[in-house]
Amino acid sequence: MQQLKDKVAVITGGNSGIGKATASLFAREGAQVVITGRRQDIVDEAVREIGHGAVGIVGDVAELAHHQALAETVRARFGALDVYMANAGIINLTHSKTVTPEEYDRHFATNTRGVFFGVQAIAPLIRDGGNIIVTSSLAATKVLPDHAVYAGSKAAVAAFARNWAIELKPRRIRVNILSPGPVDTAILGKLGVSEADRPAFEQQMASLIPAGRMGRPEELARAALFLASEAGSFVNGVELHVDGGMTLA
Ligand SMILES: NC(=O)c1ccc[n+]([C@@H]2O[C@H](COP(=O)([O-])OP(=O)(O)OC[C@H]3O[C@@H](n4cnc5c(N)ncnc54)[C@H](OP(=O)(O)O)[C@@H]3O)[C@@H](O)[C@H]2O)c1
Numbered sequence: 001m002q003q004l005k006d007k008v009a010v011i012t013g014g015n016s017g018i019g020k021a022t023a024s025l026f027a028r029e030g031a032q033v034v035i036t037g038r039r040q041d042i043v044d045e046a047v048r049e050i051g052h053g054a055v056g057i058v059g060d061v062a063e064l065a066h067h068q069a070l071a072e073t074v075r076a077r078f079g080a081l082d083v084y085m086a087n088a089g090i091i092n093l094t095h096s097k098t099v100t101p102e103e104y105d106r107h108f109a110t111n112t113r114g115v116f117f118g119v120q121a122i123a124p125l126i127r128d129g130g131n132i133i134v135t136s137s138l139a140a141t142k143v144l145p146d147h148a149v150y151a152g153s154k155a156a157v158a159a160f161a162r163n164w165a166i167e168l169k170p171r172r173i174r175v176n177i178l179s180p181g182p183v184d185t186a187i188l189g190k191l192g193v194s195e196a197d198r199p200a201f202e203q204q205m206a207s208l209i210p211a212g213r214m215g216r217p218e219e220l221a222r223a224a225l226f227l228a229s230e231a232g233s234f235v236n237g238v239e240l241h242v243d244g245g246m247t248l249a
Contacts, residue, residue: 002030002151003229008081010034010074012061013088015046017185018135021217022085027052029225034074034081035061036088059086061114062106067121080127083228086115087135087156090167092192093146104149113154115192116160123168126173133227138181138243158239165237174236176227181243182206183215211244 009026014035015021023046027033033054037043043056048163057073059066074081089111092103115134126132139147139226140155158177165175182188182205193201206213241247 002028003225003231005030007083007228008029008034008074008078009083009085009228010036010037010070010081010116010122011085011087013135014050014085014215015039015056016044017187018180018183018217018220018224019085019087020046021048022087023054023220024050025221025225026083027054029229031083032078034078036066036070049089060107060219061118063163064117064121066140067118069071070118071121071125072207074122075125080125081122082127082130083133084119084122084126084135085131085135085224085228086118087133088114089135089137089154089187091147091150091187091190094149094192095146095149099149107149107153108156111150112156117159119160119164123164123173126171128171128173131176131232132161133224134158134175134177136161136177136179136239138179138241138246139234140179142247143241143243162237174227174232176232176235176237177239178220178224178227179241179243180220180243181209181215181238181246183217183220185217207244208249209244210249213244215242216245 009031011019011023013025015037023033023035027050036057040058047054047056134157135160137154139151161175161177
């Protein structure tokens with residue numbers, strides 16, 4: 001049986017990596033999927049790849065007007081939704097001593113403000129009994145080199161999610177946090193690590209993971225499906241670490 005049959009799911013940053021893998025799985029499980037991303041051509045390509053009538057909306061989560069426009073589109077086309085996954089995110093590794101105010105603001109505008117105002121705009125449209133998944137990061141709880149600003153931006157959203165789980169209690173909307181460890185996605189090319197240093201960086205990451213390797217987007221998608229579906233019906237306010245055990249290492 002399809003686990004998200006007749007559900008509507010909106011996934012930000014759904015044109016790549018974890019978001020795209022989750023959108024594909026949700027669509028195969030019967031959901032009407034709406035993805036967002038910043039670039040029309042990449043969003044269109046992802047929509048084709050996901051299939052199953054997926055819809056793509058272009059916009060920047062750092063822009064508050066984007067969330068209002070997305071909410072309007074969802075209301076007009078589907079009336080309401082069941083699952084919102086606030087997943088879009090960026091990372092640029094920098095030691096705290098060299099972080100510029102612009103870099104700080106860029107991380108918080110996308111990873112933190114984008115999540116907060118996304119949920120503020122979309123939550124009224126989520127059907128009672130629906131759920132929200134916020135993509136945080138292992139970095140929010142474990143100290144990793146040069147991750148301070150990114151870690152702070154992701155720790156904040158975990159705190160938001162716990163508050164929302166209580167605020168949305170009257171509507172039985174569950175709110176959970178998905179915290180990936182290192183996962184092999186396009187984000188690895190955006191870390192600020194040079195191409196030449198990438199293999200060593202990835203090897204170093206893998207050596208820290210008890211599983212002995214980095215994660216795959218599909219593994220995060222399966223965890224998101226658990227949180228979004230009946231399988232996770234009594235799971236609320238948790239931070240699900242999907243990191244091959246790296247939290248412990
Ligand atoms: N991969 C990992 O190792 C890892 C570990 C821990 C946490 N995470 C988190 O997991 C989430 C997904 O990351 P990923 O690994 O799947 O990376 P990814 O492949 O780079 O995907 C990130 C997605 O977010 C979108 N995005 C970024 N900034 C945006 C903005 N301002 N407005 C709208 N969309 C925006 C990207 O769009 P563009 O294609 O236009 O950039 C892309 O679709 C992120 O929140 C990330 O921080 C990832």
